[in-house]
Amino acid sequence: TTRLPWWQSAVVYQIYPWSFQDSNGDGIGDIPGIISRLDYLNDGTADSLGIDAIWLSPIYPSPMVDFGYDVADFCTVDSRFGTLSDFDRLVKECHRRGIRLIMDLVLNHTSDQHPWFQDSRSSRSSAKRDWYYWADGKGFGRRPNNWNARFGGSSWTWDAHSGQYYLHSFLKEQPDLNWHNPAVRTAMWDVVKFWLDRGVDGFRLDAINWLGKDKRWPNNPFKLGLRGYTRQEHRYDRDQPLGHQALKELRALLSGTPDVVLIGEASADTPGGPSAFYGNGYDELHMLFDFRLLKSPWQAERFAPLLEAGDRVIPRGGWPTVVFSNHDQPRHIDRYGANGDAERRARAAAVLLFTLRGTPFIYYGEELGMRNTPLRYRDLRDPYTKRYWPFRIGRDPARTPMQWDGSEQAGFSTGRPWLPVSPHYRELNAAREGADPASLLNLYRRLIRLRKTFPALSEGTYRPIGTVPAGCLVFIREDASPAKRDSDMLVAVNFSSESRTVTVPDVTSPGVIRLSTWSGTDSATPWIAARFHLEPDEAIIVS
Ligand code: TEU
Ligand code: CA
Numbered sequence: 001t002t003r004l005p006w007w008q009s010a011v012v013y014q015i016y017p018w019s020f021q022d023s024n025g026d027g028i029g030d031i032p033g034i035i036s037r038l039d040y041l042n043d044g045t046a047d048s049l050g051i052d053a054i055w056l057s058p059i060y061p062s063p064m065v066d067f068g069y070d071v072a073d074f075c076t077v078d079s080r081f082g083t084l085s086d087f088d089r090l091v092k093e094c095h096r097r098g099i100r101l102i103m104d105l106v107l108n109h110t111s112d113q114h115p116w117f118q119d120s121r122s123s124r125s126s127a128k129r130d131w132y133y134w135a136d137g138k139g140f141g142r143r144p145n146n147w148n149a150r151f152g153g154s155s156w157t158w159d160a161h162s163g164q165y166y167l168h169s170f171l172k173e174q175p176d177l178n179w180h181n182p183a184v185r186t187a188m189w190d191v192v193k194f195w196l197d198r199g200v201d202g203f204r205l206d207a208i209n210w211l212g213k214d215k216r217w218p219n220n221p222f223k224l225g226l227r228g229y230t231r232q233e234h235r236y237d238r239d240q241p242l243g244h245q246a247l248k249e250l251r252a253l254l255s256g257t258p259d260v261v262l263i264g265e266a267s268a269d270t271p272g273g274p275s276a277f278y279g280n281g282y283d284e285l286h287m288l289f290d291f292r293l294l295k296s297p298w299q300a301e302r303f304a305p306l307l308e309a310g311d312r313v314i315p316r317g318g319w320p321t322v323v324f325s326n327h328d329q330p331r332h333i334d335r336y337g338a339n340g341d342a343e344r345r346a347r348a349a350a351v352l353l354f355t356l357r358g359t360p361f362i363y364y365g366e367e368l369g370m371r372n373t374p375l376r377y378r379d380l381r382d383p384y385t386k387r388y389w390p391f392r393i394g395r396d397p398a399r400t401p402m403q404w405d406g407s408e409q410a411g412f413s414t415g416r417p418w419l420p421v422s423p424h425y426r427e428l429n430a431a432r433e434g435a436d437p438a439s440l441l442n443l444y445r446r447l448i449r450l451r452k453t454f455p456a457l458s459e460g461t462y463r464p465i466g467t468v469p470a471g472c473l474v475f476i477r478e479d480a481s482p483a484k485r486d487s488d489m490l491v492a493v494n495f496s497s498e499s500r501t502v503t504v505p506d507v508t509s510p511g512v513i514r515l516s517t518w519s520g521t522d523s524a525t526p527w528i529a530a531r532f533h534l535e536p537d538e539a540i541i542v543s
């Protein structure tokens with residue numbers, strides 16, 4: 001049998017550098033801080049989480065209007081986070097522990113402070129004018145078209161100095177690069193080579209479905225959205241054929257480094273769904289974040305069809321992802337549960353995270369059950385969060401400092417953190433949960449270990465069991481070779497808050513319950529096949 005590529009059996013952990021660990025008391029997380037916490041992530045023993053890779057949100061020099069997603073220089077490190085030699089040390093310290101490092105790469109736009117844009121806006125005859133999208137207005141102060149930026153307002157901002165509008169799909173401080181210009185592509189591929197030379201193991205490609213625009217600048221149509229609101233369909237400023245061409249170029253560039261992984265981020269409503277950016281399965285992305293579960297309410301009946309479809313639409317060669325939280329969304333523990341059931345559901349969700357087919361992504365702190373931190377307006381930092389506050393919860397509540405221990409500022413910093421520490425940090429922190437066998441943290445550790453022990457959890461096919469009671473999701477991860485059928489894993493999740501009895505008619509061989517979210521420790525309870533009981537919000541794994 002051939003071994004899976006590393007990223008198909010890996011567990012990935014997302015670090016938001018601002019919030020992981022501050023080493024110098026300025027209240028901002030940094031690279032030396034991350035290095036000092038690597039043992040928590042993987043020290044090779046069962047006392048650590050046991051993750052295989054880190055995805056590091058942007059650490060490039062930036063005015064930080066979008067907290068690093070506005071890049072002013074792609075080839076070094078922001079001084080808030082450290083130096084390039086700190087970064088080299090991070091790569092070395094990760095690799096020493098068997099942890100791979102995945103960089104966040106923002107291809108669609110730069111900061112308006114990037115020298116390329118400074119040059120581009122300096123005059124209409126600048127050599128870099130065509131590196132960004134510039135257009136004339138339609139007279140009387142009218143913008144080139146009706147395109148709306150992702151974070152509100154028009155996508156066009158007037159540049160008085162050069163007398164034209166420039167395009168930005170996100171904030172006005174994030175002008176879009178002109179991917180139609182081959183010089184732009186060459187420059188960005190040089191960035192890729194720069195980081196490959198420093199030893200990184202992959203890239204998480206930001207907003208990957210935004211590359212390329214319809215340069216005839218047609219108006220976008222409107223469509224009926226949720227609850228009867230009309231909203232703009234991004235027909236001409238997103239999901240353009242050029243994006244696929246660019247990904248094919250990038251994938252070709254990596255032909256000599258088959259271990260380097262490309263993970264794309266695109267909105268959930270991309271036409272074609274999660275399969276769109278895999279190309280033929282071998283010539284675009286290796287993985288694309290699947291946000292359909294993340295956007296779905298916690299209901300077995302909603303999850304089931306998404307899982308079946310998700311599995312079918314990804315071409316051979318491509319690989320699915322499982323993700324419930326990231327730095328753009330409210331934390332899933334609060335999305336799924338209200339009060340008493342929040343942690344129980346987070347436990348059940350953790351079972352899904354590590355047993356569904358696809359690579360699991362953990363967002364820092366979710367393993368502790370970190371909640372959305374309630375913030376006052378004056379504490380907010382993210383322009384998107386401020387703009388829609390208090391009508392949308394926004395992004396800052398899910399970006400507060402990692403809760404390491406019960407000491408002042410949760411052990412994150414000796415200074416004043418850039419965002420307030422959660423009021424729950426004395427109960428929810430790594431030190432306390434590490435010592436409690438029944439904690440969510442220890443459930444994550446056990447699940448990751450289980451995934452390593454039973455290869456069917458990463459390699460096996462996904463076979464749903466159809467005839468189950470309302471509110472339950474039951475499936476089998478089947479080993480590819482029939483000879484190894486006794487290594488199949490059965491997973492049963494009760495999404496409801498009442499107990500349920502499940503009958504699985506075609507599974508009769510005896511097994512043991514390897515894990516239950518209702519038990520604090522690893523158990524090997526004999527399992528009576530065919531008919532079993534699930535407590536409210538309980539999830540079990542049987543083999
Ligand atoms: O997000 C892209 C994206 O589509 C966002 O609109 C996302 O859906 C939004 O944050 C919803 O809350 C990526 C990054 O993940 C995000 O942090 C950046 O701000 C954005 O690109 C611009 O670079
Ligand atoms: Ca710092």
